Amino acid sequence: MIGENRKDWDRLIWECRECKDMFKAETESYNQHTSKTEGAHIIQQIIHCEQDDETNTFEGYVRYGNNGEDFIAFDVKTETWITLVPEAETVKQEWDGNEVRNKFWKNIVTGLCSTWLNKSLTYGKSYLNRKDLPSASLLQENSSSPVTCHATGFYPDRADMFWRRDGEQIHEGVKHGDILPNQDESFQMIVDLDVSSVPSEDWMRYDCVFQLSGVPNVIIMKLDKDVIKSNRRKALTGNESNEKKVHF
Missing domain, CATH: 3.30.500.10 (MHC class I-like antigen recognition-like)
Incomplete structure (x- = not known):
């Protein structure tokens, strides 16, 4: 101003x-x-x-x-x-x-x-009093890697992000990263979920929730293979998948 x-x-x-x-x-x-x-x-x-x-x-x-x-x-x-x-x-x-x-x-x-x-x-x-909600996405380096819930561009840094199963917060197999600053003074954070023991038919029971302090709205992302951004390649054709490439 x-x-x-x-x-x-x-x-x-x-x-x-x-x-x-x-x-x-x-x-x-x-x-x-x-x-x-x-x-x-x-x-x-x-x-x-x-x-x-x-x-x-x-x-x-x-x-x-x-x-x-x-x-x-x-x-x-x-x-x-x-x-x-x-x-x-x-x-x-x-x-x-x-x-x-x-x-x-x-x-x-x-x-x-x-x-x-x-x-x-x-x-x-x-x-x-600024409140900026983030852009959020699910990332996975390869099919055997944890799924990372990534939120970036939020402000202030008073935020929480966690994984749920059937609507209940879980801690087993979950790893929280630190809240880190971006160059534009906003922040980003990640929360990993180990899916190695989760059957494919149970993936839709999981979701990632982002909550910014002082904001009633929450961001919820279902654990859906079709929306995960990854570096995976199609095994049979050798061509890159249509999903966005993400480098970790």
């Missing part, structure tokens, strides 16, 4: 560059009004905003730190600076008088920061 609006990104880039220029100017002013000991010093700036969804209230601030300790903060409501240590008083006096810069920080906190906070929250909620 955020990446679709080029104007939003252009504005954010411009505002970030302005923030960098303001930070540079205030750092130079800060250095002029504070006594410094020898050695390296670290000046930190935090631009913070938060919103309460229940009360719909918004708060934000700009704060500077010196070597990890709070130094001075900007009060958005009064558009003035608050000293957090006595040494910040001379800095406050100069910065309070720069109305243009103070208006800029107020707009950053109440405008840009608030806007992007809401955009991020909206995007985050839609992403976290």
Whole structure:
């Protein structure tokens, strides 16, 4: 969602560059009004905003730190600076008088920061609440191999997959694989069923079930030889079967 609006990104880039220029100017002013000991010093700036969804209230601030300790903060409501240590008083006096810069920080906190906070929250909620069902298939390397129930493309990774016989979950002859990530941020998983001792006439008693957490619908695949994808070749003709070739 955020990446679709080029104007939003252009504005954010411009505002970030302005923030960098303001930070540079205030750092130079800060250095002029504070006594410094020898050695390296670290000046930190935090631009913070938060919103309460229940009360719909918004708060934000700009704060500077010196070597990890709070130094001075900007009060958005009064558009003035608050000293957090006595040494910040001379800095406050100069910065309070720069109305243009103070208006800029107020707009950053109440405008840009608030806007992007809401955009991020909206995007985050839609992403976290995402539910994608997988494509599922039955695979078998050859006629003596276990039948693999394979589901891929699901999200999130809170899912379960198992084999049943006559509608009841079974554990004997079943081997579960790990849930693995795909390159598109979705997931995949497999569950094998040893069919070496299952008579052909009993295959239709078995099925594989996939369940994604939070989704009422389930995917059920009957153990049917006609739908299994495999690498098997027709023994008599030497030609590949019409089933899709799958490499393990």
